[in-house]
Amino acid sequence: MKKYLLLVVIFSSILLADKLDGKKVFETYCWGCHHQISMAFGPSFTEIANKRSSQEIEAYIIDPKSMYKIFGYKRTVMTQLKLNNLERKLITKYILSYKGK
C-alpha cells in the first residue's frame, strides 16, 4: 500500500512538472508584486518586456541588489527569489511575450 502511494506521488509530481510554464512561475513567485499589463508594486511585464532583453531580465531575477542601479532605480525592494534555471527561463519567456501589449 505504501509503495502504491509513493508511486502515485511520484507520478503526479511528474505530471505537475510537465505542466510547469511561465504563467505558473508568475503566479507562484511574482504575482503579489507584478501584474502582466498594469503597474502593481513593481512594473508591469509589458513595461519590462518593452525595455529589457532576456539576459537583463534573468540577471535582475537572480540578483536585484546588484542590478537595480544599472536599471535606474534608487533602491530595490524586490525579493531575491530562488528560482531554478527552468523556472527562470520560463518566466523570462513569459515576460517577453508581453512585449508590445
Ligand code: HEC
Ligand atoms: C516583493 C515584491 C516583488 C516580487 C515578489 C517580485 N518583484 Fe520584481 N520588482 C519589484 C519591484 C518593486 C521592482 C522595481 C525595482 C525594485 O524595487 O527592485 C521590481 C523589478 C523587477 C524587474 C526589473 C524591472 C525593469 O525595470 O526592467 C524585473 C525583471 C522583475 N522585477 C521581475 C520579477 C519576476 C520575474 C518576479 C517573479 C519571479 C518578481 N519580479 C517578483 C517587486 C517584486
